[in-house]
Amino acid sequence: MNEPVLRLSGIRKAYNPGKPNEVVVLRGADLEVARGEVVALVAPSGAGKSTLLHIAGLLDTPDAGEVAIAGEVMSRQSDRRRTIIRRQEVGFVYQFHHLLPEFTAIENVSLPQRADGAARAEATARAQGLLESVGLGDRASHRPAALSGGEQQRVAFCRAMANRPKLLLADEPTGNLDPATSDTVFGALMALVRETGLSALIATHNLDLAARMDRRVEMRDGGLVPL
Template identity: 50%
Template sequence: MSDQSFVATQDAVMVCDDVCKTYNEAGNEVEVLRSVSLSVGAGERIAIIGSSGSGKSTLLNMLGGLEGPTSGSVTVGGEVLYQTSEKRRSEIRNRMLGFVYQFHHLLPEFTAVENVAIPLMLAKQSPAQAADKAKVLLEKVGLSHRLSHKPAQLSGGERQRVAIARALVTEPACVLMDEPTGNLDRQTAAEIQALMSQLNQDLNTSFIIVTHDPDLAKKMDRIFELTDGGLVEITNH
């Protein structure tokens, strides 16, 4: 993306510009994403819906700096992700982005505090500082009574709350979520939805959420559907 095209969206925390992704499968070119463009403002909440296999997770991986496009560009915090070194891309990812998946991916041998503190430790903060900040985030997600519990001692909803706290502990500009409520019962999913809305208001963090859950999608500011490789904004009633 040129500097000029980024100036037009300079208040955006993330810009996806004309992204295409093609895989070569058994000698055949398979187009998964076709001319996808998206701009995400500070504090904006975006849902991406679509059928299984439509490319939603592929798009999320590209936005998160995990998988490069065949063509087009992804800009995060003013830097074009795939025109920089892997080391620099990793730094941008760790500083600007948080990730939450359907399965929490917590480390089983570590407590809730230790799991949440890990991103800060990787960013070279002291263990004491990291633990203090982790406790603040765990209190914010309603788990002040679960600080020393390990994942096996937590419910599914509590584990997902820990994962959300871990994603937010570095104060990222944007959190990418892949089916964050897909593995939860309806009541717990509703609690997680309410939590995300509250954190969005409190921290002005942007959220990009891939989901099959229509209730969650409707609570977002904008909804996009990925169909036939293209991203189309649909009316949010």
């Protein structure tokens, strides 16, 4: 059996532990995401899905439990190794695009590659190809302020894919868009994911979008259950 790209085992997380205002968010969450699988993480705002995604993407650490990415158990890795894995193996997309306003679209997509040691020409060529794949080839030289909300988010998708990660984590990636734009942008994201064959865990409260993914899990009482 192939090793899952993401495995979460018994993840627990609380804020202000042991204090009167302690908030327990995760109570032993378990999840596996197989290679090439797209999983919808369904939960209302405040249920802890962002916390789960941050732990899965090595931006936060659990109080208990294990995170494994492509078979590597993260608690056994050095901080340096965790940083490399986060940079090379995990792509992030947020509800807001977080593009750097002073850089063009192609520069925003090139930057993660340059940070990982890619040559300028190589990074630029890949960035252009990614932008063309989501219909933004002719917008590559535009800065974020000159792009629509949907275009900005598609650039953010390309940036997340820039270093050829194994895992994409997306937190309400179309949450700031109107329904028609959301549908178009989500379609572009899914096409890019399918084309590259990577795995994805996508948080959403939109059940219509969730139904277009391979599998759905719901956050309930600090755990994850099939939906």
